[in-house]
Structure formats: structure tokens, C-alpha cells
């Protein structure tokens with residue numbers, strides 16, 4: 309249920325509604341928009357069946373939420389959500405300005421990371437990516453540097469000023485990763501690791517949730533709902549390709565998911581054309597298409613020497629190619645009323 313409050317509602321009236329909902333064992337989520345404040349009620353609504361909320365002071369109307377996901381839905385919040393990133397929260401994902409998260413698939417050494425970090429910053433990326441805990445299909449593949457990798461990311465952040473996004477694989481690492489990263493990444497293989505979603509939902513860090521490789525959009529949004537239900541509203545959705553019968557590309561980039569997600573949800577949506585295609589030649593064309601389709605940003609893998617990469621060299625752009633792509637993307641962004 310959504311309770312839409314009157315434009316001139318007082319704080320005391322808001323507090324009163326919130327308290328009465330809590331008294332009935334339900335959880336209110338207050339969302340203050342530019343024009344209206346609304347309260348989403350989560351829980352078994354039968355408990356407030358007889359509570360005449362529509363006549364409470366400050367209440368304009370009470371509406372049911374018809375979609376299975378509530379907090380993430382456009383019905384709950386009409387305006388686009390801006391997710392603020394970084395220590396001073398100056399980066400806002402979801403606004404007119406697009407943000408590109410770029411860096412190596414995995415943090416391999418401080419030296420290699422620094423080279424890539426400097427180059428992506430110079431090309432216009434605003435967030436540095438790099439995996440310290442790597443979810444590899446084979447247990448024999450490089451699993452990442454772990455905590456040491458996180459420290460390299462912090463070092464790179466100090467030198468470049470770029471906030472960092474990195475994956476957290478396990479509930480046991482959430483506290484550690486949240487203490488060091490600016491954005492917690494939930495990878496495709498963990499989109500339905502509900503305990504992990506709950507855990508990151510209890511942190512105060514933005515969460516970038518990647519779509520599961522065989523997840524429907526409904527399942528994707530329900531996973532985002534898990535995070536928001538814990539009280540963390542700073543969720544960024546990431547389309548990274550889904551598994552289909554096609555074998556020419558690593559995954560099939562579901563570009564229609566971008567406008568569909570934007571229609572169904574107020575959360576920002578970014579696209580990862582690197583994992584979606586698995587081939588560096590396809591990254592720039594699909595990055596352009598993603599921006600044209602309405603994405604709020606991109607996640608791109610970059611490596612100074614892809615031949616020697618410990619992970620995903622085939623889909624990594626060399627810094628000059630990344631730079632050239634960024635120049636092209638500026639034009640596409642301008643054509644669709646965005647900035648880069």
C-alpha cells in the first residue's frame with residue numbers, strides 16, 4: 309500500500325501515520341520526493357484493514373501497489389531515484405549526467421591497477437571498478453587478491469580521486485568490503501543469494517545489483533526489493549546480458565530491459581556491455597546502444613595488456629580504445645539529451 313501525503317503535510321502528521329503503522333506490526337518506508345512525501349507500507353496489510361488511514365491528518369490518498377515488488381516500483385515512487393556515490397556524495401547516478409565505471413576485471417597488482425585507473429580517469433570515467441573477490445566458474449582460475457586487492461583499490465582511489473566499486477561474494481565479507489568500497493557490487497551469480505542481499509541491505513553503501521544470467525526482470529526487481537526492504541534505498545540495477553541459445557556472444561545483452569526497468573522502477577539502470585558480449589570489439593557498439601536506450605551509465609572492463617590479463621582479457625578494452633569509445637559516447641549522450 310502507498311500512502312500519498314498532502315503537499316503541506318507537517319512532520320508531526322508524518323510521524324503519527326508512521327507510528328500507527330508500526331503499532332500494527334507493519335514497516336513504513338518514508339520517501340520524501342520534491343513535490344510529495346509518500347509512505348510505502350510493507351507487510352501483511354490485513355493488519356491495518358480497519359485503520360482509516362485516508363482520514364488521518366496530512367493524508368491525501370491511500371492506494372494499493374499492484375506489482376509484486378513494492379519499494380522499487382514506479383507506483384511507489386514516481387520520480388527517478390538518484391544514487392549518490394563517494395565520500396562526499398558528489399556523483400549522482402540516475403540524473404542527466406551519465407557515469408562510466410571502468411577498470412580491470414580483477415585487481416591483479418597495485419602497479420597494473422594504477423596504470424588503468426589513471427588512464428580511465430583521464431578518459432572521463434568517474435568510478436573505478438576492479439574485482440578483489442572474483443566469482444570464477446572454475447575453482448582452478450584466479451580467485452582474486454581478496455583483502456589485499458581492496459587495499460590496492462583504496463590506494464588507487466587516493467591517487468586518482470575515483471570512488472570504487474567492487475564485488476562482495478559472501479555474507480562474511482560484507483562488513484570488510486563495505487568498510488573499503490564506495491559501491492558494493494552483487495554479481496550475476498549472486499542475484500538471488502537472498503542472505504547476501506539482506507546483508508548489503510543493512511549497510512549504508514550503494515549497491516550495484518547485476519541481473520542474474522537467467523533471471524527474469526520480475527525476479528531481478530524482487531532481488532532489488534530485498535535490499536530496499538532492509539532500509540537501503542541506494543540500489544543501482546545493472547543489465548549485463550542473459551543466457552540464451554546464442555553462442556556467438558558470451559551472453560545476450562537484453563537492451564529492452566533498460567526501458568522496461570525504467571518503466572517499472574524508479575531506480576537507476578546501468579549496462580555492462582563487457583560481460584554481456586565477452587568480446588572487446590562489441591563493447592563500444594553496445595555501449596552506444598545502451599546510452600541510446602536510456603541507460604544511466606556503463607560498466608566497462610579495461611586492461612593495459614589484455615593478453616596478460618588474469619581474467620576476461622578477451623572482453624577488455626586497451627586504454628586508447630577506451631578513450632576513443634568515450635569520445636564517441638559523448639556524441640550519443642548529447643543526441644539523447646544526456647551528458648558524459
Ligand code: PEP
Nearest residue numbers: 439495496497518548583
Ligand atoms: C564483474 O563485473 O566483475 C563480474 C564478475 O560480472 P558478472 O557478475 O556480471 O558476471
Ligand code: MN
Nearest residue numbers: 413609619620
Ligand atoms: Mn570480468
